[in-house]
Amino acid sequence: MRKYLPEIIIGFIPVLIAFLIYIGLNVVPVLLMGVLGFAVVYAARSRGKMTALPRQQGRSNAKMTPFTFEQIGGQERAKQELVEALDFLVHQERIAKLGIRPLKGILLSGPPGTGKTLLAKAAAQYTDSIYLAASGSEFVEMYVGVGAGRVRDLFKEARTKANKAGKSSAVIFIDEIDVIGGKRDGGQQREYDQTLNQLLTEMDGIHANESPRILLIAATNRKEMLDSALLRPGRFDRQIEVDLPDKKGRLHILNIHANNKPIAEDVNLDRIASESFGFSGAQLESVMNEAAIYALRFEDDMISERHLTMAIDKVMMGEKTDRESTKEERERVALHELGHAIMAELVRPGSVSQVALSPRGKALGYVRHNPQADQYLYTKPFLNEQIMIALSGAAAEEMFYGDRSTGSRGDFEQSINIVKTLVESGLTDLGIVDSSMMTKEAWAHINRSILDELMVQTKTLLEQKRDVFTKSLETLLLEETLSGEHFRRLLKAHTAA
Template identity: 65%
Template sequence: MIKKNWKELMVGAFGSLLLYLIVVVEVDPLAMIMVLTSIFIASVLYNVFHGRGMIGAAGVAKMPELLSFDEIGGQEIAKRELMEALDFLVHGDDLSRYGIRPLKGILLAGPPGTGKTLLAKAAAHYTDSVFLYAAGSDFVEMYVGVGARRVRGLFKEARQLTIKQKKKNAIIFIDEIDVLGGKRDSTTHAKEADQTLNQLLTEMDGLFSQDLPRIFMIAATNRKDMLDDALLRPGRFDRQIQIDLPDKQGRLQILGIHALNKPLSVDVILDLIADQTFGFSGAQLESLMNEAAVYAFREQKELIEQCHLTQAIDKVLLGETSDRRTNEEERRRIAIHELGHAIAAETFRPGSVNQVSLSPRGMTMGYVRQNPKENTNVYSKSDLEEQIKISLAGAAAEEIFYGERSTGSRQDFDHALQIVETMIRSGLTRLGIVKMEMLTHEAAMTECQNILNDLMEQTRSCLDERRNCVESLLPILLQEEILTSSALQHAISESKKGTCTNGVA
């Protein structure tokens, strides 16, 4: 806190000192005014020189610890496209033979934690270039013109370092460029942010010439829609590379990379962990391997075992186990709620449940961890209805055993409503093909209620048929606090009631 607010603390201390000198020591006010004027002029000159790069471009960091593309897993398509663009730097002398204009910049767009910064560092290694890093917020200042001067200072420093290190190319990487390159407001052209962006556009226009050194621009953002159109046009950011979440093969590569320096047991199956981590980013997978090592260290194990990796998945998704305690009746209600989710999931999607747990984690008092459906980007109406019924199953189970619902279903209902909205936007409801903006609030709510009430009735009917499954599994879950998928599947197969397909008995 002190480091963050040191400027405010210094101002307060300085003001108190001045007040003390004037009132107690009775210093001449005229002399004090001259001192204050000198300090003000010095601070203004410092900001001017600092912004021009005479003291150094603010926020710029040189990163000597580069890495190769082989050390980055899960982004094969992005790496291939980036390396092709970088070949224009490596083989720049041969471009004139084909009449190719060298690329000036690349924009890496994608969710957080997918490796955009790592790709930029690997690009500098691949091209043997000077690498300079800055964040978009480094150029945002309250002083007029400082941001634009810092942009000039950044490019000037890139040229100077390249000449000093006797290299041909420099790569400037700006992270979170949406802070610097956001869309300009047509009514306020004189804003400091607009001046900074205009300076960046000007520098990028003059990046490439026949003279060395060549400066190549790489930027990263997870909000590409916020960027100004002038920044995205060809001739500035010539290529926009989408960095997506890794698929199963990519996740397996990333897990293998982060397992190299960790003592894994021979029984560890990383392929199984890759199956269970659908939707994880590279940063989350790295955190998973680190948390697994922490669990092994806590237990003073020599090797990291499969159970440690499984616990780490829950830790990354939900947080650490908490010490919150509940009474027996509340614990029983939570167990019935989670069994409702698990039995519905296993009924509609056999083999989808990994485990049921009553261990409190983060904000949850219990949870069902499912084996996610791999590489599914398009969902049918029946797929979405299954997801809704699984979300509603916890509340349905409470209604069957208690005759009423509880506040524990709030997040389940939010999830179900989001899926219903997706169905409406996709034309999968009785409303047909419509836009949400064209619907009245009453019409949209009526359709949502009709869909949810219909699916809740189907879910309740299906769980009522499997009431004996809940009753047989409940004491096991209450005692062990963890229910495995095999025990759940066995109980459902032993059910004496009829089967339930797509929610219809």
């Protein structure tokens, strides 16, 4: 009888409406109440379904491709620290003897593209765990309570899948956790607060004797935005910094991505690693991919250094454009870039990697610098030299044209940022000051005093190389691109003359 109850009700409703009309009752209020009741029930059922994660069904059928720590380059320190933390899951009997509490959460923080998601995948493979991934934005809805329900469903799904697969542990990875884990300021964001509270509750519920064990790995680019309740011991017990790779790490990453590509024998990846200072792992992968695309474009069978150099320029500044400029504009741009290159060679010999006159991205020309070694601490003389290199383009324009152009705007912004670094580091005549307490007038005064003084020094040095400008200008206009070695030969020949 209960099996056919929905059909009986559906058939009874029109009969009831017809009977009410027959006896002369107004059925409009009844119909309105019925429609309203149906809408309320439907909304309640829909909201219950919405608490499930949107891609839960897709995750249940997906199989994670095996991924190991050996496939990740440039993060040796982060990998070592992560493996040490994961050993608490792998060697459970050993840590139980020592009375060590299992870790509940690991936070990976660092710039975009440094491999945080890859580390989480490798962690699941290393511990032979079920792996589930979600983004912080998946838990955010306009309806209060939906995010909290999705957090519960995520942890429940991890336990269910681990039990079905016969695994003793599961790894949950939440990317961009700052979306739901931001600092609570006592405002009216009830949905965010409830979602975060539910996440905190689930992490507290991960006990040592619980089976399967769940390890939460989260990634963020803005660690300072996270709530203190998330960062305390007992929740995220390990906070691992995944930083940009150094030269050795960049070389490792380039070698990994070069394995499946035909690389010419004379390619020096060590030099490419030097020229890609400040690149993330994702950018280095893009360099190798763009180099292969250039080889395909030019119908070459092997990837050469020329392709890799062009790929670095593209990743750094964008694709070449077909903007046409006047002869006067090209000469001004050439003198501007020669100013940057000559000053760079004067203060740091051997630092110029390329001088280019071809438009790329938003730039009409550019100078690519090649740092001799990775550097993380900067002195006042070093930063002053950086400012002089940035100002030298405008100084060269003033030397030959008596005025500047809008092409120096980015150089001035860079110079002002370096002055800000000098002030905040206590490397100016102001001494050690709280930069947030400085007025706009104080900032204007310190910027003007430092930049005006360094501009005078820059012009003095460049004036001594005026002949180099005039003799190199023709070569740059003709060839459009000068390698660092070619430029240094010109500079040395003209200086000797």
